Amino acid sequence: MSDGGGAPTSGSRLVGLACSEDVRLRYVDDTDLARLAAVADFSYRAFAVDSEPGGRARRDAQAEAELAEFAASLDVLVVCHGAPFVGETVLSRASRLTLLGELDGDRFAHRLDVEAAHAHGVRVVDTSQGSSWPTAEWALGLALVGLRNAGAFFRLMIAHEQTYFPYELRHGPGYDGAELARKRVGLIGFGHVGRRLIELLAPFEVEATVFDPFVPRELAEPYRVVFASLERVLESDVVFVLVPLTSRTEGMLGAAELDRLRPGAVLVNVSRGRVIEASALAARLARGDVVACLDVFDPEPVPLDAPLLDLPNVFLTPHLAGVTEESRRRFFRLMVDECLRHFEGFEPWSELTARVVELRG
Numbered sequence: 001m002s003d004g005g006g007a008p009t010s011g012s013r014l015v016g017l018a019c020s021e022d023v024r025l026r027y028v029d030d031t032d033l034a035r036l037a038a039v040a041d042f043s044y045r046a047f048a049v050d051s052e053p054g055g056r057a058r059r060d061a062q063a064e065a066e067l068a069e070f071a072a073s074l075d076v077l078v079v080c081h082g083a084p085f086v087g088e089t090v091l092s093r094a095s096r097l098t099l100l101g102e103l104d105g106d107r108f109a110h111r112l113d114v115e116a117a118h119a120h121g122v123r124v125v126d127t128s129q130g131s132s133w134p135t136a137e138w139a140l141g142l143a144l145v146g147l148r149n150a151g152a153f154f155r156l157m158i159a160h161e162q163t164y165f166p167y168e169l170r171h172g173p174g175y176d177g178a179e180l181a182r183k184r185v186g187l188i189g190f191g192h193v194g195r196r197l198i199e200l201l202a203p204f205e206v207e208a209t210v211f212d213p214f215v216p217r218e219l220a221e222p223y224r225v226v227f228a229s230l231e232r233v234l235e236s237d238v239v240f241v242l243v244p245l246t247s248r249t250e251g252m253l254g255a256a257e258l259d260r261l262r263p264g265a266v267l268v269n270v271s272r273g274r275v276i277e278a279s280a281l282a283a284r285l286a287r288g289d290v291v292a293c294l295d296v297f298d299p300e301p302v303p304l305d306a307p308l309l310d311l312p313n314v315f316l317t318p319h320l321a322g323v324t325e326e327s328r329r330r331f332f333r334l335m336v337d338e339c340l341r342h343f344e345g346f347e348p349w350s351e352l353t354a355r356v357v358e359l360r361g
Contacts, residue, residue, distance in 0.1 A: 020082025149174030151315030
C-alpha cells in the first residue's frame with residue numbers, strides 16, 4: 001500500500017485521496033482502508049486550499065498542478081476539504097481516471113467540474129449523504145421536543161422557577177396534541193434526510209405529506225407519502241425543513257408561508273437557516289402560537305443578543321444535527337463502497353449527474 005504520491009506497490013488499481021490532514025485523520029478508518037486494499041492500492045496527498053463561502057474550493061493554480069501530478073497515475077480520485085478544484089487542469093492529466101468522488105460537499109460538486117469529468121468519460125459520485133443518518137435522527141428528536149414544548153419547561157427548570165408539571169399548565173402547547181403518533185407531518189424536501197426520516201417515523205403511523213418538485217413521484221408508494229403543494233405541507237402538525245440551500249430555496253419560507261402554520265404546529269429546521277427569512281421567522285414566533293425547534297440559523301452563529309434566544313416557544317441547538325463521529329467515518333466508508341461497486345462493474349448509488357448539479361441553481 002502506498003501512503004504518499006508514488007506508484008502502487010501491488011495490484012493494478014490505485015485510489016488516491018486528496019484533502020487536508022485533519023480530514024484524513026477524522027474521516028478515514030483503518031477497517032475501510034483494509035476493505036479497499038482487497039481490490040486496489042491507496043495513496044494520499046495532503047492539501048490545504050481554502051474554500052470560498054458556500055464551500056467551493058478557491059482556485060489555486062499551483063495546487064491544481066500538484067493535484068494533476070498526483071492524479072496522473074490514479075484510477076479513482078477522491079477529494080474533500082482542503083483539496084484543490086478538480087477541473088480541466090487535473091482531468092487532462094488523469095488519463096487512467098474512471099471515477100471521481102467527493103466525500104463531503106452537500107452533493108453540489110463544490111470541488112468538482114462535473115461536466116468536464118463527464119467529457120473525459122469519468123463518473124462522479126458524492127457521499128455527502130453520510131451525515132443524513134444523524135440529521136434524520138435529530139429531526140425526529142426535535143419534533144418530539146417541540147410537541148412537548150420541552151424547551152419552555154427546560155427554561156423554567158434551569159431558572160429555578162418550576163420543577164414539576166402543575167395541573168394549571170396541563171393545556172396548550174406541550175399537552176394538547178403532544179403525541180407524535182398518527183399526526184400529520186409535512187416534509188419540505190425529500191432527499192436523503194427526508195427519506196431516512198420517513199423510515200424513522202414509520203412506528204408513529206404518521207400521515208406524511210411532501211413538497212419537493214424535483215424528486216421522482218414514483219417514490220410516493222414505497223415510502224408511503226403523498227406529494228403536495230408547499231401550502232398544503234405547511235398546514236401539517238409538524239413541519240420539517242430539509243432542503244439544501246440554493247438560489248431556489250434561499251428565503252423560500254417568508255411571512256406568507258409562515259402564516260400558514262396552524263396554531264400549535266411545530267416547525268423543525270435542520271437544513272440551512274437562510275431557507276427561512278429571519279425577520280419573518282422572528283415575527284411569527286413572537287406571536288407565541290407555534291413552537292420552533294431550530295438547529296440552523298440566519299445569521300450563524302446566532303448573535304448573543306438575538307431575541308430568538310429568549311422566546312419560550314423556541315428550542316435551539318448549535319448546528320449539530322449531522323455532526324457525529326459515526327457520520328465522519330461514514331463518508332469514507334460509503335466512498336469505499338462506491339469504489340468496490342465501480343471496480344466490479346456496477347453503477348454507483350450516489351452519482352452526481354448533470355441534473356443533480358443543476359439543482360444548485
